[in-house]
Amino acid sequence: MIKPWIATLCLASGLLAAAGASAQVKELNFSFITTESSSNLKTAWQPVLDDMSKATGIKVNAVFVPDYAGVIEALRFNKVQVAWMGNKSAMEAVDRAGAEVFAKVVGKDGTEGYYSLLVVHKDSPIKNLDDVLKSRASLTLGFGDPNSTSGTAVPGLFAFAQNGVDPTKDFKRTVRANHETNLLAVVNKQVDVATNNTENVHRFSQTHAEQSKNFREIWRSPLIASDPIVWRKDMDEATKAKVRAFMLNYGKTEREQQNLQVIGYSAFRPSSNAQLVPVRQIELARERAKVEANTALAADERAKKLAEIDARLAELGRQLASAK
Structure with missing residues (x-):
């Protein structure tokens, strides 16, 4: 059975695949991962995409993909050319789908980052992360997409792995x-604790005003770099120039700023794959912890694997330092 979002992509016309990656295109698919209902996201983003179409002369189609793996595959097979993603999924898209980070979002308050959260029902006896860790064997956890x-x-490392807990x-x-x-699920008491983030909590307060009163934050992560915007690296340079110019200059008029405020942002700023380095460090740290805990590995094999991971972590550290 063909999934609805795939059928939508197949109906779109004028894509890069048809025109050839070397020719400037007349139509682009801009993909959004459905971190909330598609109707909410479409309402929020459509005015921005309409302005993008007018400014660039390129028809921009909104494509809503139900999971992170789906948008990575859509980029890989040139079914979408531009995408709004999280850092972890953008890392996968860069590594597996020929994608490239070219911009990032800026929060309503001007911050270029956000926080992962753990939330519980407002009436829950759970007060903090320590309560979650102590009672975990009796709790239901609402966890995110594997590529979120x-x-x-972020919560997998900072809330759980660093405390010797496997959330799965x-x-x-x-x-x-x-x-x-x-x-x-938290509001309806279907799970005891769940992961989320400050950006989505803000959006939820707008789309579910009454329900947003029924949960509270109990843990907040270190700052995460704001969501990247990626494009296919092989997209033609003329199209890239138009898309980049539109996004980096958007939000300067009152009307444009109002459009951005609806989606929780105030601007788009230039970025690159360098913003993904902290996520790569997180993933390697998780991998290192697993190797250290693997008693089935011979001592020399464990030492070899740990040395390889440490070398990769050191290289990432150098990349991060040079990018600052």
Whole structure:
């Protein structure tokens, strides 16, 4: 059975695949991962995409993909050419789908980052992360998509792995869902604690005003770099120039700023693959912890693997330092 979002892509016309990557295109698919309902995202983003179409002379189609793996594959096979993603999924897209970070979002308050959260129902006896860790065997955890930065990677390391907890095994039950679904599950007491992030909580307060009163934050991560915007690296330079110019100059009029405020942003800023280095460090740190804990490995094999990981971490550290 063909998935609805794939059918939508197949109906679109004038794509790069048809025109050839070397020719300037007349139509682009801009993909969004459905961290909340597609209708909410479409309402929020459509005015920006309409302005983008007018400014660039390129028809821009909004494509809503249900999971991170789906948008990575869509980029890989040239079904979408531009995408709004989290850092973890952008890393996968860069490594596997020929994508490249060219911009990032800026929060309503001007910040270029956001925070991963753990949230509980407002009436929950759970007060902090220590309560979660102590009672985990009796709790249901609402976890994020495996490729979600704030829903999985960041809390997986900073809330759980650094405390010797495996979020997929050590809770009574762990269920995976997008951010909006996890918040609703907390509100409706279907899970005891769930991951989320400050950006989505803001959006939820706008789209679910009454329900947003029924949960509270109990843990906040270190700052995460704001969401990147990626494009296919092989997209023609003329199209890239138009898309880049539009995004980096958007939000200077009152009307444009109002459009951005609806989606929780105030501007787009230039960026590059360098912003993904901290996520790569997180992933390698998780891998290192697993190798260290693997008693089935011979001592020399473990030492070899750890040395390889440490060398990669050192190289990433140099990359991060040179990017500053």
